[in-house]
Structure formats: C-alpha cells, structure tokens
Amino acid sequence: MNEMLNMLKDLTDANGIPGNEREPREVMKRYIEPFADEVETDQLGSLIAKKHGSVNDGPKIMVAGHLDEIGFMVTNIDDQGFIKFQAVGGWWEQVMLAQRVTIMTKNGNIPGVIGSKPPHILAPEARKKSVDKKEMFIDIGAASKEEAKEFGVRPGDSIVPVCEFTVMKNEKLLMAKAWDNRIGCAIAIEVLRRLKDEDHPNTVYGVGTVQEEVGLRGARTSAHQIKPDIGFGVDVGIAGDTPGVSDKDALAKMGEGPQIIVYDASMVSHKGLRDFVTDTADEKNIPYQFDSVPGGGTDSGAIHLTANGVPALSITIATRYIHTHAGILHRDDFENAVKLIVEVIKKMDRDTVNKITFD
Numbered sequence: 482m483n484e485m486l487n488m489l490k491d492l493t494d495a496n497g498i499p500g501n502e503r504e505p506r507e508v509m510k511r512y513i514e515p516f517a518d519e520v521e522t523d524q525l526g527s528l529i530a531k532k533h534g535s536v537n538d539g540p541k542i543m544v545a546g547h548l549d550e551i552g553f554m555v556t557n558i559d560d561q562g563f564i565k566f567q568a569v570g571g572w573w574e575q576v577m578l579a580q581r582v583t584i585m586t587k588n589g590n591i592p593g594v595i596g597s598k599p600p601h602i603l604a605p606e607a608r609k610k611s612v613d614k615k616e617m618f619i620d621i622g623a624a625s626k627e628e629a630k631e632f633g634v635r636p637g638d639s640i641v642p643v644c645e646f647t648v649m650k651n652e653k654l655l656m657a658k659a660w661d662n663r664i665g666c667a668i669a670i671e672v673l674r675r676l677k678d679e680d681h682p683n684t685v686y687g688v689g690t691v692q693e694e695v696g697l698r699g700a701r702t703s704a705h706q707i708k709p710d711i712g713f714g715v716d717v718g719i720a721g722d723t724p725g726v727s728d729k730d731a732l733a734k735m736g737e738g739p740q741i742i743v744y745d746a747s748m749v750s751h752k753g754l755r756d757f758v759t760d761t762a763d764e765k766n767i768p769y770q771f772d773s774v775p776g777g778g779t780d781s782g783a784i785h786l787t788a789n790g791v792p793a794l795s796i797t798i799a800t801r802y803i804h805t806h807a808g809i810l811h812r813d814d815f816e817n818a819v820k821l822i823v824e825v826i827k828k829m830d831r832d833t834v835n836k837i838t839f840d
Contacts, residue, residue, distance in 0.1 A: 485671075489646065489657070489664075489667055490646035492512075492659075493657035494657075495508045496585060496639065497550060497639075497641075497659075498550060498551070498552030498553070498554070499549040499691065500639075500691075500692060501585070501639045502526055502549050502689075502692075505659075505689070506522070506528050506689060506691075509548065509669075509689045510528055513669065513670045515674075516532065516670075516676075516687075518533050523703050523706045525702045525703075526691045526699065527688060527690045527700075527703040528688065529687075529688050529706065529707065530673060531685075532676060534682050534683045534684055534685070535680055535681065536683075536830075536831075539681075539830065540683050540684070540710040540711060540830065540833075541684050541707060541708065541709045542683050542685045542709065542711045542712075542826055543709035543711070544669045544687055544688065544715060544822060545665070545669065545689075545700055545712065545714055545781075546663070546664070546665020546666040546668055546690070546714075547662045547666075547689065547690045547693030547694070547699065547716070548663075548666060548689040548691055549694050549695075549699075550641070550658065551661070551694050552570065552640055552641045553568055553569055553582070553619075553639075553640035553641075554569050554638065556636055558623075558630065559626065562621070562625045562626055562628055562629040563618040563620060563623075564621060564640075566619060566640055568614055570694035570695060572614065572804060573805075574613065576804075576805040577595055577614070578597040580594065580643075581642075581806075582640050582641060582643060583641045583642075584619070584638055584640050585638055585639040586634050586635070587638075588633030591632055591633070593619045593620060593621040593640075594619065595617055596620045597612075619640065641658075642658045643658070643806065644657060644807040653812050654735070654810070654811060655812060656808065656809045658806055658807060660798075661717045661800065661803050661804065662693065662715075664715075664800070664810060664815060665714075665716045666689045668798075668819055669687035672823055673687045676826065676827075679827060681826055681829070682829075682830045686707050690703055690780055697783035699780075700780035700782075700783035701783040701786075701787070704787040705787060708788055710791070710792075710834050711754065711791065711829070712785060712791045713794055713796055714781030714782075714793065714795040714796070715795075715796050715797070715798075715822070716779040716797045717797055717803050717808070718733055718742065718774065718799050719733070719774065719799065720733060720734065720799040720800055720801045720810075721733055721799075722799075722801075732770065732772050733772045735800075735809075735811040735814065736811040737768055737799075737814075738767070738768030738769040738814060738817050739770070739797065739798060739818035740769070740771070740772040740798070741770070741771050741794070741796060742774060742794070742795035742796070743773050745773065745775065745777055745779065745795065746774070746776060746782075747777075747778025747779065747782020747783070748778065748793065750781075750794050751792040751794060753838065754792040754794045754837050755794055761821065762821050765820070767824070770799070779795040780795075781793040796821070796822065798810050798814045798815060799811070
C-alpha cells in the first residue's frame, strides 16, 4: 500500500465521533505537520495547520474538513448487560441493525453488535417496519450490568461503526467508514503538501474541525480563531449513480470530478467564489460537477457567517452510502479536488480576493 493509501487508511480507521475526535486529530496532525509552519488547536479541539505564503499579510484561505464521524453514545446499561445508546449524528434506522460497533471505554475498545430479532419470530407486518432507534441495544457479551461495568463501559462512552479501509477490486474505488469526513481532512493535508514548494501570496490553513455532524460547531470556533478571507468546506456529497437514486435525488456520479455545491441547507454558495473556482477548473481542464443538497449542510455554512462574512464554497466528493457503516468513493475525485483547490489558491492574491468579495 502506497503512502497516500496509508494516509487514507489511518484517517478512516481512526475512531472519533463528535465530542471525542482525539484519534483522527492525532492522525491528521502527524500527516499535516511536515507541511505546516504552525499547528495548533482551538479550545473546542479543532486542528489548525498554518502555512505561510510569500507575503506575510496575504489573504487567509481556510480549507476545512471535519474530523468527526457519525456514531453513537452509551446512555445506559440494563440489568442483563445490554447497552442502550443515543445516536450522535444522522442515522436511518434501516442501516443500523446487526451491524458491528466498537465501544471506546476507559479500559480500551470493546467489540459489540447492534442486536436484532431473527425473522423467524417476527410477525409479517413487523418485517415491513423499521425498528425505532429507541428500541435498539448493543450486545457486548456481558452477562449483567455489573459485568459490563467491569469491562469499563459507562454512560458517555463513544460507540463507533466498524468497517476497515478496503481497496476494492477496481482499485480506484475505496471503501471505509468515516469518509464523512476524513476525505475532507485528507484533502486539507494534501493541499498543504502540494503547496509546500509553490510560490503564492496567501496564508493557507488546513483545518480538521470537530462536531460538524451535530451542528457545524468546530467550524464556527476555528473560523473565529482564523478569521479567514476565503473559506472552503471540503466534505462528501451524495453519489447519484446507484439503483434507486434518480437525477431528482442527486446529480453527481463517482469519478466525474468533485462537486461544486451551489446550494445546501446551511448556505447559498458565494457566486463570485463559485465562478472563480469553476473558471479555474475550466482553464486547467479539471473535471467538476454541479450539485445541490437541500437536506444537508457542511462546515461552509458556519465559516461564511464568521465576523462580517466570509466568501465560502463547499467542494465535495460524491460518495455512495454516506451515513452508514461503509461508504465508497472514487480516488480520482479526491485527486481532482486537491488539484482544483491548489490551482485556485495559486491564482489568488489580495486583489483577486477583493474582486471576489466586493464585485
């Protein structure tokens, strides 16, 4: 496995739900630190890697992916040792039952599975219905509440999906948990790496934000600390190339370029910045796709409301099966997203930013 794939594996195999992003933050820091002049965190835990350009007071460009992944949290242990839990981030019940999980306890990680009834004992009408999350439980093999406590389980412990990073038979396709949004963290790392020896007048911030899945929280605090002139939220988007998903649901297809998000529930993209990015892509023959996501948002939604406003744009990677245990994306889309952001940053200076902002 080459260096790039090792980075993607380390990022996605790390466990980190909202509020407990330490593992992926440490991985991101390890990979981004060689290409940064300074690395720090804000007080909520977001990682901020700063790379100076050739001008000390040049525009500040923020490239933010979020460290957290959707997961669960222990809320209670019943008398038989089964774990009750709270979803942390958006889950659809139909993708949860019988799936493996890891509980992160003070004594180390514990394997478990979200329990499910066998179909043999279900009434016909019950087979047609989703089970409410409130009725679900996790089996860790404990025989009692006391034994589960001896294992180290307690309320507040993080629960993380299990899916090891996998290169598929078509080696361009990569499967893992937590693409949402470790691929954004990988983009931020790779952008700083490719800018290391480039001459440009900007200060670039590669950021791994926390708690995006529960309200874009880390993007708000890290952007407040940075006070960027331009913001890019890099994240996953919805792939519209699987059975049952129509053009009305999602336009993008894996392998046809990063998505330029014109509208989502958190933000209307900044027209000047959007035009600058797509003009650059056209000039450099970098493929891209337009899309909108009226039912979701990204860190750009928090970044663009910082201080007196920040021109911002979401650039996303079409990903199959987001908000489940296992997602699939196309490596070319990752590569082209990085290439596009690098080319955009190389073209930017104070006059360009002013034109984008005020024209």
